[in-house]
Structure formats: C-alpha cells, structure tokens
Amino acid sequence: MFKHYFRIAMRSMVRYKSYAAINIFGLALGLASCILIFLIVRNELSFDQYHRNARKTYRVTSLGLDYNPSVSFAIAPALKKDFPELEHVSQYYYWRESMIEINQERYLLKDIGAADNEFAKIFDLEWLAGDPNSALEPPNTIVLTESTAKQYFGDQNPIGQTIRMDNDWELKVTGLIKDLPSNTHLTFKSLVSWATFHDETTNYWSIQGGYLYVTLPDNISARNIEQKLPSFIKKNWGEEVGKEGKLLLQPLTDIHYDQRYLNQTSMPRSKKSIYGLAAVGLFILVIACINFVNMATAFAIKRSKDVGIRKVIGAKPIQIIKSALSEIALQVIIALALALGGLLLFVPYTERFLGTRVIPTQLLQTDVVIGLLAISLFAIMISGLYPALVQARFNQLQILKSSFSIAVKGNTALKRGLISIQFLVTQLLIISTFIVAKQMDFFLNRDIGFDKESIITFDIGKNPEGLRQLLSRQPGVKDFCFASVAPAYNINYMPFSAPHLGMDEVDVTEMKAVDENYLPMFKIKMMAGLPIIKSATPDSILKIVVNETFITRLGIRHPEDALGERVTVGDRRAEIQGVVADFQSESKHKKIRACFLYYNPERFRQASMKLQSGNPKQTLASINKEWSALNPESLFNYEFLDNKIARLYEQEQTLYNTFKVFTVIALVISFIGLLGLVSLMAVQRVKEIGVRKVLGASVKNIVMLFLKDFVRLIFVAFAIAVPIAWYAMNSWLQEFAYQINITPIHFIVGLLVTLFVAGTTVFIRSFIAATNNPINAIKEN
Known part of the structure; x- marks a missing residue:
C-alpha cells in the first residue's frame, strides 16, 4: 500500500514540477533556518556544561562599586590557606597578544592564557600530548592548542620545542590540547604556566588580577562558603577593606549569561536574546508550514477532478487522506534533505556571519537527530493534515458536473x-x-564624545622621541598624540574623594596620562578651564582635567564652579584646572565613569595617529618600516580605534x-x-x-x-x-x-x-x- 501511495506522489510531483519545486524550496528554506537556529540556541544554552565538575565549579568575583569578574592575585593564596576544604583553586589570566619568536622568525601570538596546574583539574581539556597533571607546573612552559601548533610548527611535533615570548621568556612546549569548543567562556589558544610569572601582590584592591576558579566538595554549598567570605576579607586585609570589599561565587554555568560582569574576555549574552532567537526559529518554521498549507491547498483544489474520479470509483476518505499525507510527507522529506545539504554548505560560515561556531558532526548527535525527527513530523502534520482533509471532503458529483471552485469553497476564517x-x-x-x-x-x-575616524593606536616602543620625529615628518599622518591609552581603552583606576565638598565616601575614577595634543586630536570638547598643558617638571599638586561625571560626583553642577577645587586621587592631592565633556571609555552597557586626565610622559605607553585620506596602506607600511628600525626586537602592531569600539x-x-x-x-x-x-x-x-x-x-x-x-x-x-x-x-x-x-x-x-x-x-x-x-x-x- 505504501509503495502505491509513493508511486502516486512521485507521479504527481513529476506532473506538476513548478508547484512541487516552489513548495519544496519554501519548506526547505524554513527547515534549514529552524535547524540552524536550533543548533545555535542549543550551543548557547550549553555553555561550560560539558565539564565534569561544572555544577560545583565557581568563579570568585569581586563587588565594590560594580561587579568585577577578576580579583587581585592576593586572593588565591589566602583562599587556599583559609579554605583547605576546597577541592581545587586555580588562577587564570588572559591577555590578547604577545610577540613570539620561533626559529628566529617573529610572529604575533593572540589569545594567551596563564594558568596553574589546578586549571586542568577543573576544566576538561582534551589532551593530545603531554601530561595534564604536570604540563603547567614548572615555570617557563607553555601548552598549545592544536590549531596554534599547526600554525607555527606545521606537521612537526611541537612537544619540546622552544618559543621566545616578548623577549623575556624562553617557553618550552609541554602539552598539546584540542581546540576549545565553541560553548565555553574561555578564549585562550595557548596556556603559559602560572609559575612563569612572579606577581606576589598582597593588596586586595590591586588592579593586577585575574580570574579565580574554585571547585567545591559535594558536601559543601556555595552559600556556606559565601557566608564565610566577609570574615575572610577582614582577617586578611583589615576592617576598612572589609567594609567596602565583597567576594562572590559565580556559578561556572552562569558566566556566559551574567550581564553584571562586562569587563571580561568574552562578553556575556542575554538569555532574552537567546530565547528571542529560538522564537524566531519557531516563527520561521510556522511561516514555512503555513505557506506549505496554502500551496498544498491550492494544488489540491486544482487537482479536484482527479480526486473526484478516485472517489467515484470507490476510494474512501481515509484513503484520500493517506494518499495526500504520503505526497506531502515525501515533499517534506525531500525538503529536509535539501535543508540538511544547504546547512552542510553554510555551517563553515556560521561563525563569520552569526558569531557562533557550529560543527557539522553536531547534526549526528542524538538530541539533534531527535529534534530533526520532531521538526519533520511537526511539519508533516501541520502542513499536510488540512490539505488532506480538504481533498477528503470534496463532493465528487459537484466536481465532475461543475466548476471545482464552486464545489470547494475552503475555510475562509482559517x-x-x-x-x-x-x-x-x-x-x-x-x-x-x-x-x-x-x-x-x-x-x-x-x-561617544570623541572622534574615532581614521585613527589607529599602537605601542610607543622604546624610543618615544624618535617616534615623535618619525610621525612629524610623515605626509600621510594628519595628527598624533601619546598617552597611557586612547579614549576607548581603560586600564587604570584609583579612588578619589573630597571631604570638604561633602564627599566623604571614596569613589572610583579612571585615570589617563595624556599629552597636550590628546584633547584636540580626539576632538574632546572643553567645557571650562584649561586643557592639558605640557610640563617639564611635575608639580607637587597634580594638575588634572576631569570629565562631567567627575564633577557630578563632587556635587558640582556647573563646570566653571569646579575650577580650582582640590581633591584626593589615590594618595595625591590634585587641583582641577579644566573640565571636558563626557566621552565613552567603556561600552554603553555601563554608565560613564568619573575620569581625570593629566600630563605624565613617564606613563605614556600608546600612540594614537589620525591618517590623512589618500593612501593609508602606504603610510602604514612606511611607519611599520621606520618603527621597526627604532624597535628592532619588537613587532609593529596597530589597531583601528573603531574596531576596538x-x-x-x-x-x-x-x-x-x-x-x-x-x-x-x-x-x-x-x-x-x-x-x-x-x-x-x-x-x-x-x-x-x-x-x-x-x-x-x-x-x-x-x-x-x-x-x-x-x-x-x-x-x-x-x-x-x-x-x-x-x-x-x-x-x-x-x-x-x-x-x-x-x-x-x-x-x-x-x-x-x-x-x-x-x-x-x-x-x-x-x-x-x-x-x-x-x-x-x-x-x-
């Protein structure tokens, strides 16, 4: 019987090729979209859940004036000492790039992590070579991911090879791991052993910090540990720190979705967005099925005489329904096959276009196969049932003796x-x-409060004056300035207060050391007072230019009223000599912070340069050549400011x-x-x-x-x-x-x-x- 229905369905599709092609294409497009969204949503909702210890692993975070995902390096040693019941305590630090040298060739290594030996016991890394129990234990060792090893060593065995990093460390490759899956908040492509670095800060508020992970034993809850953390802070750093400092335990499986923590290696994603995307997938499938229903119904009416003849010679309604469903099921199966074929072609590009890496083998996983079967059955039932019932309800006598448009009115409301x-x-x-x-x-x-067009940033290097002369004579350079960082970067913070203005509680301000050309080049608007002035010798009282948010924190409404006011920043007295409009140093997820700028060439680390219109590639090539001559042991590496933003x-x-x-x-x-x-x-x-x-x-x-x-x-x-x-x-x-x-x-x-x-x-x-x-x-x- 099935073979009979299949033969009828095939004949019908061959006879009405254009209808079948349009119908199948529309459904295939809907199915492909729904399946792809299903894979993306599945990936997004499974972040970090593949680790065996995921449910009992937490990241230790800090809460001062806002939520900070990293903590001072001082926390981990004290935590290990005061909480011996913790199964694992691991420190992890991430930085974006470093210069490396392999066989006298220099490269730029990106996405680098530093971790201790406990790291591999908390996170399930897939080791291809090396001992996970000891690879990260000795100093001056590095573990590479498979793609990184392939990039720098080709088909050679990387184990035992030496990598020189930043002209400071000779690192021996002691391990090789699979590339990290896409559903993890970790973003490293190589891991340097923690013992390579010797930062022994004891300051709770030190900005030199990293990410700290702990694994709890089965018999201890996170709440139990968190209740003890306030007394832990007071014991190790005193009553004053205990009043303002707070440590929290953030579940590992929540990191990808917790939008309170923004300054981290990978930005968190809102679950609302993920569920919204899932709704889009469902909507597209529903639209595709509705279209299929409409086209199938139109086609059923067009074939009403065929159905009428079959009913006259004895076909029962159930047989008409089975036949119609068989034809629609065949079309759904073909559409599904086309959808899967299209997906296999598109999957390699999902990360580029949609920001999520999907692996073709995911289509063979059990839950995905079950999902595909459920989607297909849903499509067959939703798309096929109504057209089949329409055909079964045809009045054969009316159809054969008059127009089928009279015989079949259809359900207008539906x-x-x-x-x-x-x-x-x-x-x-x-x-x-x-x-x-x-x-x-x-x-x-x-x-955003500043000009970002055609501006690049790069390291000043070891010869600032030589670089200044270099940039001054370049015809392709419109303007340039030196600073600790450009406006869109933020690395330095310190406390500030002004008790005489009624500001007794300490607040946090961003600090930027800038030269006299910083404000005009970035077109940061002066609201009152003097701009940054070049000074040969440092003043005993720091001369600063502050933003509007800074004076708002002081309780001052008008910029002119802030001029001459003195505040304490860190452990120094400072005098406000100018006020600028607020500009964006962080993302617009957060309110703009208080910020002050001052002149201090000793802290200049970054050059910013505005390019002339014309031939920027030629200008950059020339600067690269001359900068490299000034810094023969380093690589010239620049970034467009708008890309950073x-x-x-x-x-x-x-x-x-x-x-x-x-x-x-x-x-x-x-x-x-x-x-x-x-x-x-x-x-x-x-x-x-x-x-x-x-x-x-x-x-x-x-x-x-x-x-x-x-x-x-x-x-x-x-x-x-x-x-x-x-x-x-x-x-x-x-x-x-x-x-x-x-x-x-x-x-x-x-x-x-x-x-x-x-x-x-x-x-x-x-x-x-x-x-x-x-x-x-x-x-x-």
Whole structure:
C-alpha cells in the first residue's frame, strides 16, 4: 500500500514540477533556518556544561562599586590557606597578544592564557600530548592548542620545542590540547604556566588580577562558603577593606549569561536574546508550514477532478487522506534533505556571519537527530493534515458536473487566520531588526564624545622621541598624540574623594596620562578651564582635567564652579584646572565613569595617529618600516580605534547579523506564501474574474479586488505586532545604560516593508489572473 501511495506522489510531483519545486524550496528554506537556529540556541544554552565538575565549579568575583569578574592575585593564596576544604583553586589570566619568536622568525601570538596546574583539574581539556597533571607546573612552559601548533610548527611535533615570548621568556612546549569548543567562556589558544610569572601582590584592591576558579566538595554549598567570605576579607586585609570589599561565587554555568560582569574576555549574552532567537526559529518554521498549507491547498483544489474520479470509483476518505499525507510527507522529506545539504554548505560560515561556531558532526548527535525527527513530523502534520482533509471532503458529483471552485469553497476564517499570523511574524521580525540596527548605530556612531575616524593606536616602543620625529615628518599622518591609552581603552583606576565638598565616601575614577595634543586630536570638547598643558617638571599638586561625571560626583553642577577645587586621587592631592565633556571609555552597557586626565610622559605607553585620506596602506607600511628600525626586537602592531569600539558590542552585532539574515529569509518565505495564497484565490475565483471582465471590469478593478483583503489583514496584524514588538524590544533595551528611544517610525517601517512585499506579490499574481482571456475562464468546467 505504501509503495502505491509513493508511486502516486512521485507521479504527481513529476506532473506538476513548478508547484512541487516552489513548495519544496519554501519548506526547505524554513527547515534549514529552524535547524540552524536550533543548533545555535542549543550551543548557547550549553555553555561550560560539558565539564565534569561544572555544577560545583565557581568563579570568585569581586563587588565594590560594580561587579568585577577578576580579583587581585592576593586572593588565591589566602583562599587556599583559609579554605583547605576546597577541592581545587586555580588562577587564570588572559591577555590578547604577545610577540613570539620561533626559529628566529617573529610572529604575533593572540589569545594567551596563564594558568596553574589546578586549571586542568577543573576544566576538561582534551589532551593530545603531554601530561595534564604536570604540563603547567614548572615555570617557563607553555601548552598549545592544536590549531596554534599547526600554525607555527606545521606537521612537526611541537612537544619540546622552544618559543621566545616578548623577549623575556624562553617557553618550552609541554602539552598539546584540542581546540576549545565553541560553548565555553574561555578564549585562550595557548596556556603559559602560572609559575612563569612572579606577581606576589598582597593588596586586595590591586588592579593586577585575574580570574579565580574554585571547585567545591559535594558536601559543601556555595552559600556556606559565601557566608564565610566577609570574615575572610577582614582577617586578611583589615576592617576598612572589609567594609567596602565583597567576594562572590559565580556559578561556572552562569558566566556566559551574567550581564553584571562586562569587563571580561568574552562578553556575556542575554538569555532574552537567546530565547528571542529560538522564537524566531519557531516563527520561521510556522511561516514555512503555513505557506506549505496554502500551496498544498491550492494544488489540491486544482487537482479536484482527479480526486473526484478516485472517489467515484470507490476510494474512501481515509484513503484520500493517506494518499495526500504520503505526497506531502515525501515533499517534506525531500525538503529536509535539501535543508540538511544547504546547512552542510553554510555551517563553515556560521561563525563569520552569526558569531557562533557550529560543527557539522553536531547534526549526528542524538538530541539533534531527535529534534530533526520532531521538526519533520511537526511539519508533516501541520502542513499536510488540512490539505488532506480538504481533498477528503470534496463532493465528487459537484466536481465532475461543475466548476471545482464552486464545489470547494475552503475555510475562509482559517485562511485569514493563517495569513494574519504570517503578516504578524514578518512585521515582528522587521520591527525588531530595525530597532536592533538603530541601537547598533547608536553604539558605534553617536554620542561617544570623541572622534574615532581614521585613527589607529599602537605601542610607543622604546624610543618615544624618535617616534615623535618619525610621525612629524610623515605626509600621510594628519595628527598624533601619546598617552597611557586612547579614549576607548581603560586600564587604570584609583579612588578619589573630597571631604570638604561633602564627599566623604571614596569613589572610583579612571585615570589617563595624556599629552597636550590628546584633547584636540580626539576632538574632546572643553567645557571650562584649561586643557592639558605640557610640563617639564611635575608639580607637587597634580594638575588634572576631569570629565562631567567627575564633577557630578563632587556635587558640582556647573563646570566653571569646579575650577580650582582640590581633591584626593589615590594618595595625591590634585587641583582641577579644566573640565571636558563626557566621552565613552567603556561600552554603553555601563554608565560613564568619573575620569581625570593629566600630563605624565613617564606613563605614556600608546600612540594614537589620525591618517590623512589618500593612501593609508602606504603610510602604514612606511611607519611599520621606520618603527621597526627604532624597535628592532619588537613587532609593529596597530589597531583601528573603531574596531576596538566595535569589539565592545560583539554580542549585539552578532544578534543584529542574525536578525538580518533570518528576517530576509522570513521575507522570502512570506513572498512564496503570498504567491500560494493569491494562487489559491485565483484558482477559486477564476470564473468570477471572467464574468467581471465580460461585464466591463478593468484590470485595475480586479487587482484591487485581490489587494483589499490582504491590506486589511496586514493592518490587523500590525495592530497586534506593535504592542508585542514594543514590549520585547523595550525589555531588551533595558540591558543597556544608554539606549535609543522607540518611536513610531520603527513600527511604520515594519508596516511599509510588509505592505511593499505583499503588494508587489499580490499585484504580480493578480495581474496575471486579470489579464487572462475571460472566455477561457467562463468556459472552464
């Protein structure tokens, strides 16, 4: 029996090739999107859960004025001493890049971690060579990931090879591990042994710190340890530190989602965004299934005479349903095969376009296979049941003696409901994408408080005066300055207070050492007073320029009133000589901090340079050559400032790219679905159209006949979409300290795009129906 149904389905698909191709393509696109989103969401929700000790591993974090994922190096030794019951205590430090030398060739090694021997006992690293129990124990050792070893040593065995790092350390390769999976917050590509570095700070507030992980025994809870931490701080660092310092235990499996902690190696991702993406996948699948229903129903009506003949010769309704379901199941299976084939081609590019690495072998994992089967069954039942029932309900006598459009009216309420859902989902996606796009534009281009265009940053090197002369004579350099860091970088913080102004509690300020050209080059606006002035000798009282937030913390409203005021920064007295407008040093997830700038050439580490328009590659090549001559033992490495800023919003950029991709897919699927709906209407109303034309109706009248129903449904869907989109996107925007305002234009864009896509599709198909010969339509039986 199954073979019989299969043969009928195959004959039908061969006979109606164009219908089958459109139907299968639309469903394949929907299935591929849904499966890809399922893999991404599955990956996002499984972060760090693959470690055997994941459920009892915590990161020790600090809470002062805000949440900090790293702690001072002083914490770990004291923690090991005072909490011997902890199974493992491991320190980890990350830095972005270092210069390395291998066989007298220099390279830039990126994503470096430093870890002690306990690290491999907490985290499940897949070791390919070396002893996990001792590889990170001795000083001057390094463990490489597989791809890093391949990059620098090719097919050679890296074990025992020597790497010289930053002209300071001779590191011996003692281990080789698999590349880290994509679902971990760890981002290193090599690990240097902790013993290589000898930082023995005892200061609780030291900014020289890293990440600290602990594994608890089964019989001790995190709450039990946390209750003892206040007394632990007081015992080791005194009552004063105990009043303001606080340590927390953050579950390992929460790190990827906890947005209280922003200054870390990988930005956390909101679970709202992940669940929103899952909803997008479900919506796209529903749209694809709705389209399949509409196309299958239209096709079923077109084949009504075939069904009528089968019923006349004895076919029972259940047989008609089985036959219809078999045909639809075959199309779903073909669509699934095409979807999987397309996914295998696209998967290697998911990390580039969507920010998530998906491995093809994930498609073979048990839960994924079960998910695919569930999705396929869902698609078959949702897409196939209604068209099958439509065919089973055909009145064979009416069909054979009159037009099938009279014999089969279809369920108008259901059709309208389906198309309304389609328009609703499409508008939700368009509105959401537009709002995310506007927020991204706000992040990157508006209200950052300084100029970032055509500016690069790089290390000053060992000869600042030589570099200054070099840059001064370069025709491709428009302007330059030296500083501890450029505006978008932040590494130095210190306490500040002003008891005479009523500010008794200590606050935290960012500190930047800058030269006299810093403010004009970055176009940071002066609000009052004097800019940074070059000074040959340091003053006993530090002359500082502060931002607006700094004087707000002092309780001063007007910039002019702050001039001449004295404050304590760190352990020094300072006098405010100028006030500048706030500028963004951190991401807009956080409120702008207090910041002061001062002149101190001894702390200059970074050069910033604005390029002339013209030939920047030639300018950079020339600077590279001359900078390398000034610093023969180092590599010239630069970064565009706008790229640095963009890194602050990688998660949001990923979300934006994802929404863009799947919104376009939803629009394509909607286009196919509308084509099916209008085709169904044209088939059902073919005789009506013919009669109207004979009675004098114009092509315009007939096109408007089709359009008016769709326009009405679009506005109904719009009325439902607006409050849903507003609630969802307003909730997402609350995650940022600075955000755009949602305005009516964001919703109107969604309405206009939907009207354009729907109007174009309906017009094309209805125009074809309206220009057909009316005599042929009236003659049709």
